Amino acid sequence: MVAAPRCPLLPPPRSVDLAVIGAGVAGCTVAAALRLDGWSGSISLLEIGRGSGGRCATRRSRLDPELQVNHGAPFFNLRASTPPRLIDPLAESGSIARYTEVIRSLNGDGRIDDPIVDGFSEGALWSGNGSMDALCQGLLAIATADQAPTELHYSTLVRHLEPNGQGSALRWTLRDSTGAVIGEARWVVLSGTLLAHPRCQMVFDWDAIPLEVAAQLRGDPKLQMAQRHLAGMKAQASSNLLLTLPTATAQHWLKQPWRILQCDDSAQQRWGLRRISLQALPSGRAAVVVESSPAFARQHQDVYGSRSSAALLLGAKPPAQAEAAVLDALEQALQGALQLPTEGAERQLMRWGAAFPEAPGLPQNLMLCSESAIGFCGDAIAGDGFGRVEGALRSAETLASQLSALL
Ligand SMILES: Cc1cc2nc3c(=O)[nH]c(=O)nc-3n(C[C@H](O)[C@H](O)[C@H](O)COP(=O)(O)OP(=O)(O)OC[C@H]3O[C@@H](n4cnc5c(N)ncnc54)[C@H](O)[C@@H]3O)c2cc1C
Structure with missing residues (x-):
């Protein structure tokens, strides 16, 4: 158990099949791709920001409704000859358009x-239609279509990843920085590197790297190796x-x-x-x-x-x-x-x-640690599109295909 105080006043934690940490391109893509595969389990997306998008977000202002600024990626390119499979549905729904x-x-x-x-x-240039955040909004529309149980939680920083139980009884408890339970999940996907990397200690003054603590608790060599790779990335x-x-x-x-x-x-x-x-x-x-x-x-x-x-x-x-x-x-x-x-x-x-x-990214064979029911996606995964939106899309689609065989 991670040493974190419990908060007795909170309602009982919501338990979902899959918690996705981060609602940038990769986090939204993994949820959308699972729905395209016909998976109907419950998904909870947890995001620090006030909306989806991550590094593809659009800055807006309540005081100035006409203001919208693409302050991360202004567009994205697909260099590999076969596009990610979500590109067609996103273009058909009008969520993305060619960047001209x-x-x-x-x-x-x-x-x-x-x-x-x-x-x-x-390669082929694309952008969110009207604004970059339309890309993640389009992905989330696919993730929530057909009333599939997908919850979005913004302004939610996951601080602790706490594995409880073994084998098929393994469950992850996610806690915020006060130690209060945010939710519980059978499977977890990390779509960003923050919880695995020492920069979280520098930015938030945390005393430990959450995934390092979790990997030690699990005693899972594959998860420990994945965490070390992610922690070493520049x-x-x-x-x-x-x-x-x-x-x-x-x-x-x-x-x-x-x-x-x-x-x-x-x-x-x-x-x-x-x-x-x-x-x-x-x-x-x-x-x-x-x-x-x-x-x-x-x-x-x-x-x-x-x-x-x-x-x-x-x-x-x-x-x-x-x-x-x-x-x-x-x-x-x-x-x-x-x-x-x-x-x-x-x-x-x-x-x-x-x-x-910066390369090298997390090797693809470490993307899924099935013994520990945890997976990784995002532009930090090695392969086509590394360090770009294309990599966030591709890695999340790959992870979703692997997960849908297990979930
Ligand atoms: C200024 C800039 C310009 C860029 N230009 C381009 C470009 O022209 N073309 C291109 O292809 N790419 C570009 N990129 C890179 C591109 O934006 C990224 O490759 C892509 O957006 C990565 O998506 P992701 O989902 O992997 O990561 P992110 O967008 O970083 O998403 C991770 C999400 O997880 C959330 N998160 C992390 N930890 C937690 C936690 N503990 N609890 C809750 N939420 C959490 C974060 O808030 C974030 O929203 C640019 C990036 C920047 C910053």
């Missing part, structure tokens, strides 16, 4: 040129500047002959920027998402933005001066690179601590 915006590159002299090969723009961070431009300023931007600007190596070195995405908003406004280079993000690794999930969950208030300095640095770099105005723009910092996993 103009992609160009920027070099260190400030010249705009043909697109470069950056890993994200080769990832590149990205410090993103989000600008919302008023109409008068946006008109200068919207005249540009590009919507995605990839920064080549020389531009990355000169300005510390990796990619710029220009997104038109209603009423002539525009949003600009400026992705930093990995080197810039490393230099500013402690500054994560007062509106980031980490800050909201921890109730932390990062030092305003440090945040303003990073915002200034990114805005100045943008102005230096493009010579375009930013007057009247609202600024936000969004720091993705683990934006892009």
Whole structure:
């Protein structure tokens, strides 16, 4: 048993057949693919964020209903010749569409040129229809079709993974950071690496890595090996500047002959920027998402933005001066690179601590630890699409096929 206090005031925990931790592309895909396979068991999706999407989320504002900013991936590419099998149903339902915006590159002299090969723009290009979060919403529509019992729990951080019982009597108890029971499940899928990786101790100040504790309790060598692989993975961070431009300023931007600007190596070195995405908003406004280079993000690794999930969950208030300095640095770099105005723009910092996993990923033979009734999917799994949306889709479909034979 994990040393975590029980909360006697909570209602009896809901017990489901499968708990999926994370409602990004991979978590939503595993639920949708199981439904496509005809599996009708109960699924509970548990997600830290206020909605689905993860690194394919769209930022919205209750105060400004027209505002929507794709602040993670602005689109995705499928490089392998056979697309993931959920692509057709997602396209047919209108949840995703071909991405047809103009992609160009920027070099260190400030010249705009043909697109470069950056890993994200080769092959068939797609995006959520209207906004990137339509991708996960489409997956969830499939997961909940035919009144299949699929529950969604947002603003829910799973902190403890507690295995109880053996063999077919094994059940997982999931607890939050107070130790209160969130739910129980026969099977668990982890769609992100947070619970397996030491960065959870750095971000949340936890005293242990939840999956490491669980693997020790289980004494399952395969699960221990999977956990060690995941814990050893490195990832590149990205410090993103989000600008919302008023109409008068946006008109200068919207005249540009590009919507995605990839920064080549020389531009990355000169300005510390990796990619710029220009997104038109209603009423002539525009949003600009400026992705930093990995080197810039490393230099500013402690500054994560007062509106980031980490800050909201921890109730932390990062030092305003440090945040303003990073915002200034990114805005100045943008102005230096493009010579375009930013007057009247609202600024936000969004720091993705683990934006892009670095190879090698988790070997596919460790994706499913059936003795311990736990599986892994997401863009951190080795194989086609590693580190991209394509990998999140493919790994989750592969895991769902393996699970549907066992569940
Ligand atoms: C700025 C940026 C730009 C990108 N651009 C591209 C691009 O152009 N093309 C491309 O293909 N890919 C791109 N990517 C990568 C792409 O976004 C990811 O590969 C993909 O979204 C990964 O999906 P996932 O489901 O594997 O992981 P995630 O999206 O990270 O989903 C994991 C989810 O699990 C949740 N979670 C984790 N731990 C817990 C917990 N303990 N309790 C509850 N919930 C939990 C997280 O909140 C998250 O929502 C980009 C990423 C970033 C950050």
